[in-house]
Amino acid sequence: MLKKMLTIGLSCYALNVVALDNVKIMIGANPGGGYDQTARGIGAALQAAGQAKAVQYENRGGAGGTIGLAQFVNTSKGDPNALVVVGAVMVGAIETNKSPVNLKDVTPVARLLAEYDVLVVPANSKIQTLKDLIAAVKANPGAVSWGGGSKGSIDHILAGLILKASDVDPTKLNYVPFAGGGEAAAAILGGHVTIGISGLAEFLPYIKSGKMRALGVSADKRVPEVDIPTLREQGTPVSIANWRGVYGAPGISADQQAALIKAVTAATQTKQWQDTLDKNEWQAALLTGDELAKFADTEQQRIGAILRVLGLVK
Incomplete structure (x- = not known):
């Protein structure tokens, strides 16, 4: 009986454990813009969903987000509580700035939204x-x-x-x-x-x-x-979204990646996040893990190709 009570108690405790500890979100842009709003919106939603104890934000603007991405790659390796905001603008900036780091250097978690x-x-x-x-x-x-x-x-x-x-x-x-x-x-x-x-x-x-x-x-x-x-x-067969999402640190385990995906997905189901989408006229566009990685690869190829045609990338 004692063993059964302990098992039930531990199970109940597990249900109430916060998925992430002190989440750190790198924002490759200055305060106030779309990346910043996305970061603070999903951070608040993580807390509202009971998925994070606390959230810290760091703004590191410049070069379309690639400066912040480089800092994230260099300082957050193996950190299961670290996230970086990414998106279509960063994909283009990786090409135009010939960035030494790209989205393959970080761990795909979730595309969050599309802004058309x-x-x-x-x-x-x-x-x-x-x-x-x-x-x-x-x-x-x-x-x-x-x-x-x-x-x-x-x-x-x-x-x-x-x-x-x-x-x-x-x-x-x-x-x-x-x-x-x-x-x-x-x-x-x-x-x-x-x-x-x-x-x-x-x-x-x-x-x-x-x-x-x-x-x-x-x-x-x-x-x-x-x-x-x-x-x-x-009749003009063109569509593109200024999408944004979050990636995890390089070097985290598959279980740690799964925990991040689970936590962020739960956050997107809160009223807090829906209010963020509504306020900014953003559309929900959740895509996670390997599917996000495939999508980002396709975007990199498409955006890189048109930037080269426009003469912005050689």
Whole structure:
């Protein structure tokens, strides 16, 4: 009887054990941006799910996240409580910065979310549809200016993919990079660029107010609660997401990787995480372990290829 009681007690204790101790999340960006919001959102969700006792964050911005990734690889080997935020921007930065470290040097845990781009024009633009835009680009690529994020960003990559899919030489892309969404929005509304590209959340207030017209989103299917057609359904076979997720440290065991995957998956099922997604107009896009590794490899090849076409990688 005593043995049975001890067994039951230990089983109950096991159910209440926090999966992770003091979680440390490396953020390869400065405070306030998408990587930072993702890190702090999933960190809070880990605690809300009872999967982490405490969470510490370290911001190490620069070079599209690759500086933070390099530091993580060099200092966190074998640490089962360490995570680094990764994503599509980092995939591109690994190529453009010729980073000595890449996602193969860390342990895949979970892709968490997808943030889709939207193409917009000012409300008074002569361009009414995506078809109009493609026609204008085919007629004179240089006359169509595309305003978006920094060179090599997902916005830039998307513009290049659209030209390529439309049988227009991507090297003729007239891309105007901006430091932030506010600067880009001002340029679009002022008619200083023909078309704008950014994350849906960035331009959604202008779309809802009628100041901008949305031509399409870069998702595979329409984003829930936002009635904007995808590029694909309008005949342009292009989709891309500014996805973000977390990887574990190099050198951890398969059991430690599994524990991280289990903990992060539980965190994504909390109201805390759903509120983070809703607040930022992000879409849930959970993908874990080996499947994430395969996805990241495919992304590296696709993004690297278009960056080379655009002349951003040699």
